[in-house]
Amino acid sequence: MNLLLHVCCGPCSVSPVEILQAEGLRVSGLFFNPNIHPYKEFERRLQAVEQFASASGLQIEIHRPYGLTDYLRQVVGREPGRCGICYEMRLRETARRAREAGADAFSSTLLYSRYQNHELIRAVAERAAAEYGVPFLYRDFRDGWQRGIDRSIEMGLYRQPYCGCIYSEQERYDRSLRRKKA
Numbered sequence: 001m002n003l004l005l006h007v008c009c010g011p012c013s014v015s016p017v018e019i020l021q022a023e024g025l026r027v028s029g030l031f032f033n034p035n036i037h038p039y040k041e042f043e044r045r046l047q048a049v050e051q052f053a054s055a056s057g058l059q060i061e062i063h064r065p066y067g068l069t070d071y072l073r074q075v076v077g078r079e080p081g082r083c084g085i086c087y088e089m090r091l092r093e094t095a096r097r098a099r100e101a102g103a104d105a106f107s108s109t110l111l112y113s114r115y116q117n118h119e120l121i122r123a124v125a126e127r128a129a130a131e132y133g134v135p136f137l138y139r140d141f142r143d144g145w146q147r148g149i150d151r152s153i154e155m156g157l158y159r160q161p162y163c164g165c166i167y168s169e170q171e172r173y174d175r176s177l178r179r180k181k182a
Contacts, residue, residue: 001024001025001026001104001105002025002026002028002101002102002103002104002105003020003025003026003027003028003103003104003105003106003107003137004028004029004030004094004097004098004101004103004105004106004107005017005020005027005028005029005030005106005107005108005109006029006030006032006090006091006094006106006107006108006109006110007029007030007031007049007060007109008033008090008108008109008110008113008164009033009045009048009049009109009160009164010045010048010049010051010052010152010155010157010158011048011052011148011149011152011157011158011159011160012109012110012112012113012148013029013049013052013056013058013109013112014052014056014148014151014152014155014157015112015141015144015145015147015148015151016107016109016111016112016139016141016144016148017029017056017058018144018151019139019141019144020107020139027058028058028059028060028061028101028103029049029053029058029059029060029061030060030061030063030093030094030097031046031049031060031061031062031063032063032090032093032094032097033045033063033067033090033164034066034067034068034070034071034089034090035067035068035071035086035089035090035163035164035165036068036164036165037068037164037165037166037169038166038169039066039068041160041164041169042066042068044158044160045158045160045164046062046064047158048157048158049062050062051155051156051157052152052155052157055155061097063093068166070089071086071089071165072166074089075165075167079167082165082167083116083117083120084120084124086165087110087120087121087124087125088124088127088128090108090110091106091108091121091124091125091128091136092128092131092132094106094108094128095125095128095129095131095132095134095136096128096132098132098134099132099133099134103134104134104135105134105135105136105137106125106129106134106135106136106137107125107136107137107138107139108121108125109141111138111139111140111141111142112141112142112144112145112148113142114142114145115163116163118140122136122138125138
């Protein structure tokens with residue numbers, strides 16, 4: 001099976017790629033993340049993805065334009081639903097490109113994170129799958145959490161301290177927001 005894997009960052013790719021390849025899937029990646037802020041963070045994550053792809057042999061398509069403006073146009077005024085909007089932006093594009101590439105299915109490294117909403121990711125991805133006619137492959141990669149961290153450290157990959165969007169960056173620093181979220 002040929003699988004197009006949405007790649008959110010280098011460290012979150014390590015364990016899912018290893019798991020999927022061990023299952024016998026032919027995995028290629030897509031780095032499409034218009035949510036990442038600031039630009040320097042986008043560059044660091046992009047470099048970590050390239051470093052991981054080079055070390056692992058993963059073929060990856062990288063969407064290099066900085067997409068913050070498009071992300072903000074969709075999210076501003078709808079902040080409580082921002083994660084769903086963000087998932088939709090990224091997973092619809094992955095499904096579209098999977099169809100164009102003739103992939104048998106698509107998935108995402110977002111499913112590696114303990115901090116992402118798996119049920120919402122799955123629902124959004126299933127809608128994208130129906131829209132583009134390419135199946136979504138759900139895998140719960142969270143069991144590989146620590147192994148992925150350890151391997152990414154061994155590889156010297158930049159490990160980001162927040163999800164990526166401007167709102168998660170604010171929550172990282174603003175204790176009052178962290179308390180409300182908890």
